[in-house]
Each structure stands twice: as structure tokens, then as C-alpha cells.
Amino acid sequence: MIDLRHLRTIHALRDTDSLHDAAERLHLTQSALSHQFRELEERIGMQLFVRKSKPVRFTSAGLKLLQLADQVLPLICGTERDLGKLASGTAGRLHIAIECHSCYQWLMPSVDEFRGAWPEVELDLASGFAFAPLPALERGDLDLVVTSDPVTLPGISYVPLFGYEAVLAVDNHHPLHGKPYLEPGDLASQTLITYPIERHRLDIFTRFLEPADIEPAQVRTSELTVMMMQLVASGRGVCCLPNWALHEYSSRGYVTAKRLGENGLQARLYAAIRSDMLQVPYVSDFLLTAKDISFATLEGVNVVSGLAI
Amino acid sequence: MIDLRHLRTIHALRDTDSLHDAAERLHLTQSALSHQFRELEERIGMQLFVRKSKPVRFTSAGLKLLQLADQVLPLICGTERDLGKLASGTAGRLHIAIECHSCYQWLMPSVDEFRGAWPEVELDLASGFAFAPLPALERGDLDLVVTSDPVTLPGISYVPLFGYEAVLAVDNHHPLHGKPYLEPGDLASQTLITYPIERHRLDIFTRFLEPADIEPAQVRTSELTVMMMQLVASGRGVCCLPNWALHEYSSRGYVTAKRLGENGLQARLYAAIRSDMLQVPYVSDFLLTAKDISFATLEGVNVVSGLAI
DNA sequence: CGGCCTTCATGAGACAAACTCATTTTTTTT
DNA sequence: AAAAAAAATGAGTTTGTCTCATGAAGGCCG
Incomplete structure (x- = not known):
């Protein structure tokens, strides 16, 4: 019944105050918008705005639709942007969870370095005692889980870290x-x-x-x-x-x-990620960084470990 | 680029775990969904889900789209329901603001009676010292304002109460x-x-x-x-x-x-409402109730007012 | 391991939706 | 009151979306 097209139209109409100008902004003709409104109003059985008035005045139904547009359109735009970034691989999101507290020690330097190299990527770190991280990874709530326990799951890849x-x-x-x-x-x-x-x-x-x-x-x-x-x-x-x-x-x-x-x-510690993320540039870069840094950090440890053999 | 259709489809796909069943639920053919996905994937330049797997597994892009669907679809449905109710006039919303504190005294009985008569109507009462109620009425944030000061505004009608x-x-x-x-x-x-x-x-x-x-x-x-x-x-x-x-x-x-x-x-006190709401049954009913009750409440007052003339 | 069954992909064509163009009607402006 | 602007309408065209028919690919099971 309602379509995004309608939301875009009514939104443009509020901004421009005339069908003609709204049509221009949407790269359509005035006629198109007129038809569009007539049809939608027929469907919902009410007028959406008062015609004989300048500036345009919306009816209660029109206002309701506008409120919807104000909520929905930004969400759509945001996701389209995010998808674009994801496709180009230049920016995106990397929500990391670690299964053990001690991992902060070697992860923090990697995270810091990564922040500098990929400022566009929204980086987030959560300690994972509170919830099950792997289902969250499958759902898409997380993007990377550091674990020592690589249970085989379809669509999840494990990258050995060290x-x-x-x-x-x-x-x-x-x-x-x-x-x-x-x-x-x-x-x-x-x-x-x-x-x-x-x-x-x-x-x-x-x-x-x-x-x-x-x-x-x-x-x-x-x-x-x-x-x-x-x-x-x-x-x-x-x-x-x-x-x-x-x-x-x-x-x-x-x-x-x-x-x-x-x-x-x-x-052995592994980074668990959804398999398709392996191709994303900033992800593979993060994995390389993490490996490098963990190696550098731990090199000394193995020598001066105080391990009494 | 993204359309509601796509959100509905991917949402159905998650629930049904197969293109065929998802198509059935949407009253479409499997072919339609296949075309739909192919075209969308072409546009965003990424796969949305992994084909060769049962149950279906979504890629990061697909998950992102799913999250969008989970946010947007309920909003759309909600508004469609609200519009339906508004059109039928059986239910809807009545957000009332009053400009003066003392109005509670006579408004409360009206509100109570109204609640009983129209349980489907979402009734809300706000005291209006904190913000300008008339612009909110125009915007659609409010539906009725009780005022003693009927400034002429296009699209706003004033119904005398008493x-x-x-x-x-x-x-x-x-x-x-x-x-x-x-x-x-x-x-x-x-x-x-x-x-x-x-x-x-x-x-x-x-x-x-x-x-x-x-x-x-x-x-x-x-x-x-x-x-x-x-x-x-x-x-x-x-x-x-x-x-x-x-x-x-x-x-x-x-x-x-x-x-x-x-x-x-x-x-004289007036109820200010958007003109098109005058036709809505529950609104006109509320206005009648309010007039009746205020009359009944105030009748005694005028007689036993203790007004020393 | 091969055949069968299920699932998904693809191409061609049908149909409908949505748009444009041309024109009329309505509203606003001066 | 006339002219200009804006919106509505109708006819026709384009575009997009679906179905149908068919082909390809996996998964299951004897």
C-alpha cells in the first residue's frame, strides 16, 4: 500500500511547498506526483493535503505519513550509504568481541594502529562474557570474535592469529x-x-x-x-x-x-569472522595488523617468560 | 535503490529459509524473488545471501538489509494500520494539550467518559505550559488544544466549548x-x-x-x-x-x-483542532461530551458561585 | 555412485504500474 | 478582471515486475 516512493514524494512536497517544485527535485513531472497522490489517497480513503492553499497544508493523514517518512527515509539512506561503503571496502563497521579478558593486552595495540589506518571504519570492542558471541556474529551484531575454540559453523571462517x-x-x-x-x-x-x-x-x-x-x-x-x-x-x-x-x-x-x-x-587463538568479510580490505588489513602486533608483543614473552621448565 | 519490496522479501526469506517458500508467503513465484535478488545484488555490487546452503545464510550486506527491514517494516505496518483506523473513524489518536492548569477540573470527567466510549482511541493529556501548543497542533504532534485565545490559522478550527x-x-x-x-x-x-x-x-x-x-x-x-x-x-x-x-x-x-x-x-474556551479532524467520529463525539460535561459541571457554579455582585 | 528430487537461475513474454505529454480546470496574483 | 501559476485529468508510452517454461546445480538415498 504505502511505498517508499510515496514517502519521498510527500517529504519533498513539504520542503518545496508545491507539486511542481517537488516534482523537479525528484526528477519527475508535476503530473506524475498528482497521479501518485490521487491514487494513494484513493487507497487510504482520505485526502493527504489541502490543495487549495499555499503554502500546502497537510491533513492529519498526511502528517502521519510525513512522520513516517521522517523516521524511515533516514534509515534507508543510512543503510544505502553503509552498503555502498561495504561494497567499495573503504569504510564500514568492525564490532569485535573477545572471549577472554586477558586478550585486551595484545588486542589494544592492534586496535590503536588500525584506528589510524582506517579512520572511516567504525570500530567497537566488547568483552564477551555477558553473551554468546558466535550467534551474535552469525546474526551480524558482531563482525569479529577472538576465540581459542574454533567450532565449525557454516559461513564462519577462523583465521589463526598466533x-x-x-x-x-x-x-x-x-x-x-x-x-x-x-x-x-x-x-x-x-x-x-x-x-x-x-x-x-x-x-x-x-x-x-x-x-x-x-x-x-x-x-x-x-x-x-x-x-x-x-x-x-x-x-x-x-x-x-x-x-x-x-x-x-x-x-x-x-x-x-x-x-x-x-x-x-x-x-592457538583465532579470529572468527563471517566468511564473506574475508574479502573486505579493512578486515584483512586488521587481521594482518593483529597478527603482526601479537607476534611483536609476544616475542619477548616467550623468551623472558620466566617459565620454569 | 532499496525498495520496501526488497525488505519484505529478505524478511520473508529469513523466516522461511527458502526462496520458494518465501515466494509463497508473499504470493509471488520463486522466479520473481530470484530476479529481484539478482537485480538488487547487481545494484549494490554484493551478494546478499549464500545460495548453496540450507538453511540460508546471509552475507554481511544481507544482514545489514535485514536489520533495516526489522526497523522499517514495523513502522510501515503501524502507520498503515493507523491510517486505516483514521479512515474508518473507529479508532485513532487524541493527544490533548490544555493551556491552563485549572482546565483539568472540568476536562477530567470528559476524558474519563470518553475513554469508556472509545477504548480504541489512544488518549493522551499534556499540560501546555512547557511548549507552544498550536505549532505542535499544526505539525500533528497534538490533536486538540484547549485555549481561550482563538488566533486565526489556516487549517485550524476552533470549536467553542463554553x-x-x-x-x-x-x-x-x-x-x-x-x-x-x-x-x-x-x-x-x-x-x-x-x-x-x-x-x-x-x-x-x-x-x-x-x-x-x-x-x-x-x-x-x-x-x-x-x-x-x-x-x-x-x-x-x-x-x-x-x-x-x-x-x-x-x-x-x-x-x-x-x-x-x-x-x-x-x-470563552475553545477546542482548537485541525479542520479535517472535525469529520472524524470520535473527535466530534469528544467535543460533544466535553461540552455536555462542562455544562453540567459549571451549571451549579454559576448559581452557587458565591459571586458577590 | 547415479538417479531423483528439490532448489535456484535464466530468458522470453505478458501485464500492470508509473511516468510523460498535451490539455483543461482551478487557484493565485496583480 | 485578466494573466499567470499551479494542479488535475486523459491518453498514450515506457519501464519495471511478474509469470511461465525451462535449464542448471546440490543434496539425498537406495
Whole structure:
């Protein structure tokens, strides 16, 4: 019944105050608009504006339609602009969510650099404990999710960012201090502190403890890394973190890092994005930047990690 | 470029998960939708959804369009419904503003009765000190304004509601008490309390004092009628009010009402509405109700007004 | 693994909607 | 009151949108 054409017309009519001028602005003839209005008015069964008056006066129905136009037309225009930008690849949106708090540490430099290189791109960063990021990525509410858990989903691609080693933080005078590396059984008597997420998303369980069928003496959770570190340092538990996240604490001698298993618990972070975004220039650029920067940031970590092997 | 048709189509596609079913829901053929998408994708230069997949997966561009559809389509539907209701006259909107606080007194019963008779009509009442109500009425933000000052405007009609007499409230032991009616000069020595609006909208000035070129000794303002009454009762000033607004105070002997001029200061309240709304059934019904009720409410007032003539 | 079934794409043609042109009617201006 | 401007109307044409018929591509299942 109502069409965008009608909204554009009535909007132009308010601005120009005459059918003739409105037609000109819309690159149409006065006749076209006259027909258009007559037909629409027939359909809704009411007049939309008062003819015999200058300036034009709208009826209640016309005003209602105008209010609609004022709401809708900007939305349409905005989306058309956004699509244009998306197609040209010069600008767009990059809403990022990260699954783990510690990721801020290496992500922030990438984000800063990216902001400079692509000022047109609307960049947003959200920490993802509050909601499920992957469905949001599928829905289009998010554009990039940093995760260590690449579950296969149609239309979602995972770009490897960098590998890291998950290590165990223990206090400096811990009994396990002497061992070159820890075995699952060593944790049977320990309190394990984790982020408050499901077990199947924690490598320490899925890839270390569960294969050996070991359960820690106690499991407690904390949302904040610093809080975890306090607990560990005071001997109230141990916790498993990426080596680069632990580095700032272990390198200062606040806690000690211990390798998990003979070869260490190697893991990998991925950027999850909708597959079609891979082609978008600013996205691929961001991924390159992120890889570069994470590499530069973490290079030192692996050497000076304080990892007591 | 983008058309409502496209929004409806992509919206249906998400719900049905296949072009064929989406076409059915839209009472079109699968071919039509296929053509439609191909053409739109050509225009924006990107794919909108991934063909070879079930359920359908939208690209970033498609998701953007979907978000637009979710915003726009409800607005369109809503307006179409509203227009339908407006045309049939069975339901609609009646946003009322009143220019003076005291009007609540007689308006509320009308509003209550109206609510019962026209439950479908979205009724809203706003006190109008905060903004200029007549431009809002012209714009369509308001539908009815109660005013005592019918300035001629194209497209705005004034429906007389009822006449009233503006009288002066004075304290019970006031020196002017003895006079059968007051003359302008009597106010030269008085403190006049008014609502905080421009003088040219106050009858006491435009129709009583200014013609005689008299200025009160002092003018002070108050927003609330009860506050005015307190000031008057304690002898700190006099104030001019409609007789029906003063009635509840004067009839209890709290203050005394005095006629202004030999024949009294007669005034009239009007309902201002956009002319085309006069035809709408619920509007004319409201006007009749308001007239009836105000008449019934005020009838007693004029008799038992305590007006000391 | 090949045939079948479903889904989507494509081209040609039909139909309708929307526009233009020419003209008349109405309104505004001077 | 006449002239000018604006809007309405009717006929005709263009454009766009749909359908029909058909072809191509995936996915399912014996």
C-alpha cells in the first residue's frame, strides 16, 4: 500500500511547498506526483493535503505519513550509504568481541594502529562474557570474535592469529616448584581457579585433566585475572593462563609459571569472522595488523617468560 | 535503490529459509524473488545471501538489509494500520494539550467518559505550559488544544466549548468588598497574581486593565492555583480566575469573588483542532461530551458561585 | 555412485504500474 | 478582471515486475 516512493514524494512536497517544485527535485513531472497522490489517497480513503492553499497544508493523514517518512527515509539512506561503503571496502563497521579478558593486552595495540589506518571504519570492542558471541556474529551484531575454540559453523571462517602455551601459575614456594613440568596427577590435590565459563571450553580440563581422568581437589572461579593472581600468590590455588597473560606477573616474581605436560599445553587463538568479510580490505588489513602486533608483543614473552621448565 | 519490496522479501526469506517458500508467503513465484535478488545484488555490487546452503545464510550486506527491514517494516505496518483506523473513524489518536492548569477540573470527567466510549482511541493529556501548543497542533504532534485565545490559522478550527466569567479573587476582609463590582482603577493599588505567561494572553490585562490604561501596584506570578489562593486568602494580593476555577475556594468562604466591570469579564474556551479532524467520529463525539460535561459541571457554579455582585 | 528430487537461475513474454505529454480546470496574483 | 501559476485529468508510452517454461546445480538415498 504505502511505498517508499510515496514517502519521498510527500517529504519533498513539504520542503518545496508545491507539486511542481517537488516534482523537479525528484526528477519527475508535476503530473506524475498528482497521479501518485490521487491514487494513494484513493487507497487510504482520505485526502493527504489541502490543495487549495499555499503554502500546502497537510491533513492529519498526511502528517502521519510525513512522520513516517521522517523516521524511515533516514534509515534507508543510512543503510544505502553503509552498503555502498561495504561494497567499495573503504569504510564500514568492525564490532569485535573477545572471549577472554586477558586478550585486551595484545588486542589494544592492534586496535590503536588500525584506528589510524582506517579512520572511516567504525570500530567497537566488547568483552564477551555477558553473551554468546558466535550467534551474535552469525546474526551480524558482531563482525569479529577472538576465540581459542574454533567450532565449525557454516559461513564462519577462523583465521589463526598466533599460538601460545597455556601454563600453570603457582605461588613461589609451592611444593610443585621442583618438578621440570607438571603432570595431571599433580593437580589432584590442588585448588584450581578458572574463569567462570563451561568446562568444555577450558583447555586445562579438555586437554590436560580429563584425558587423564583427574579432578582437582577444588575448583573455584574468578572473572578477573588480577584477582586470580592474588589468590595464587597467597597460596590459595593455582590457575591456568596463556603464557603471555601470565608474563607480567611471573616476570616480576609475583607468581611462578609451570609447564603443563612434557611438551607444554600448546593452544592457538583465532579470529572468527563471517566468511564473506574475508574479502573486505579493512578486515584483512586488521587481521594482518593483529597478527603482526601479537607476534611483536609476544616475542619477548616467550623468551623472558620466566617459565620454569 | 532499496525498495520496501526488497525488505519484505529478505524478511520473508529469513523466516522461511527458502526462496520458494518465501515466494509463497508473499504470493509471488520463486522466479520473481530470484530476479529481484539478482537485480538488487547487481545494484549494490554484493551478494546478499549464500545460495548453496540450507538453511540460508546471509552475507554481511544481507544482514545489514535485514536489520533495516526489522526497523522499517514495523513502522510501515503501524502507520498503515493507523491510517486505516483514521479512515474508518473507529479508532485513532487524541493527544490533548490544555493551556491552563485549572482546565483539568472540568476536562477530567470528559476524558474519563470518553475513554469508556472509545477504548480504541489512544488518549493522551499534556499540560501546555512547557511548549507552544498550536505549532505542535499544526505539525500533528497534538490533536486538540484547549485555549481561550482563538488566533486565526489556516487549517485550524476552533470549536467553542463554553463561556465563563473571569472574576477577581480577593480576601474576605478586603477593602473592595463593599463594591457591587470592580473598576480598573480599583486594581491600581493592588498586587496582582497571575500565571507565568505573557500579558497579552491574560484577559485581565488585555480586556480590563489595558483599555483603561491602569497598571497594578505590583504583579507577581504563580504556577499553581492553590498557591495563588493561599496568597490571596492571606491578603498578599488578588488574582483573576475563571469563575468555575474559583468556585471550590469561594464557595467554602476561603476567598471572595468579585465581578470585574459592570457586566462581568465574559470569556470563552475553545477546542482548537485541525479542520479535517472535525469529520472524524470520535473527535466530534469528544467535543460533544466535553461540552455536555462542562455544562453540567459549571451549571451549579454559576448559581452557587458565591459571586458577590 | 547415479538417479531423483528439490532448489535456484535464466530468458522470453505478458501485464500492470508509473511516468510523460498535451490539455483543461482551478487557484493565485496583480 | 485578466494573466499567470499551479494542479488535475486523459491518453498514450515506457519501464519495471511478474509469470511461465525451462535449464542448471546440490543434496539425498537406495
